[in-house]
Amino acid sequence: MIVASGGSRDWAAYYTKTGARPPRPNLLFALDRFEAETSDTPRLAVDLGAGGGRDVIEMLRRGWRVMAIDGEAAAAEALRARSDLPVGASFETKTARFEDADWPGCDLVNSSFALPLCTPDQFPLVWQKITYSLNSGGRFAGQFYGERDSWAGREGMTFHTQHEVEALLLGLEIEFFEEEEDDSKTPRGEAKHWHVFHVVAQLRLG
Ligand SMILES: C[S@@+](CC[C@H](N)C(=O)[O-])C[C@H]1O[C@@H](n2cnc3c(N)ncnc32)[C@H](O)[C@@H]1O
Numbered sequence: 001m002i003v004a005s006g007g008s009r010d011w012a013a014y015y016t017k018t019g020a021r022p023p024r025p026n027l028l029f030a031l032d033r034f035e036a037e038t039s040d041t042p043r044l045a046v047d048l049g050a051g052g053g054r055d056v057i058e059m060l061r062r063g064w065r066v067m068a069i070d071g072e073a074a075a076a077e078a079l080r081a082r083s084d085l086p087v088g089a090s091f092e093t094k095t096a097r098f099e100d101a102d103w104p105g106c107d108l109v110n111s112s113f114a115l116p117l118c119t120p121d122q123f124p125l126v127w128q129k130i131t132y133s134l135n136s137g138g139r140f141a142g143q144f145y146g147e148r149d150s151w152a153g154r155e156g157m158t159f160h161t162q163h164e165v166e167a168l169l170l171g172l173e174i175e176f177f178e179e180e181e182d183d184s185k186t187p188r189g190e191a192k193h194w195h196v197f198h199v200v201a202q203l204r205l206g
Helices: 008-018 026-033 054-061 072-078 123-133 162-168
Strands: 045-047 065-070 091-095 106-111 132-144 171-185 191-203
Touching: 008 026, 008 072, 026 054, 026 106, 026 132, 026 171, 054 065, 054 191, 065 072, 072 091, 106 191, 123 132, 123 162, 132 162, 162 171, 162 191
Parallel strands: 045 065, 045 106, 065 091, 106 132
Antiparallel strands: 132 191, 171 191
């Protein structure tokens, strides 16, 4: 994981370094679950904090329509410049903070390592927008940072205990829940303790 703590230049470097990495395992789990279900029309995913598109590419490869939202213009540029965009890919980019952005009803909201970058006061509204935007049977896939993460307490970021994550997911059916704790160095050499909850949850069919 690359630390990108500040301005656009940091994120542009992050996209260059990580864009070609494989999609996140919890996203793959969610996509496989959808593939086991039938659908007459191409499904729509919204990727919040899509970055350079490592997850977006996989969704497009599997025939999804994707709205990629990121606060950095460099993210949309990086995604659009990718040489591995599938021919005929149906996607839209939006440069906006997810606190401010609107997005349509969708089958999947994916947000990999991005939601914790929301301030604690804005987080409840963002989470409400996510859950309200899910179609019946839709899924959320993403990460929450735990209270033992070494970034816990950083200004502008949101951290959750396991209990708090479970409370957020009430009303959804948890299909994938992994708690990760490990120590590693960021590519910039910063030692970091990761405490991350990896989640897939489905809005029950109504
Ligand atoms: C750690 S990167 C993850 C990128 C991508 N999801 C991935 O897994 O490679 C976090 C991304 O979230 C974006 N981001 C951070 N805070 C945001 C916000 N409040 N609204 C929209 N995007 C945000 C950053 O610009 C960055 O592209």
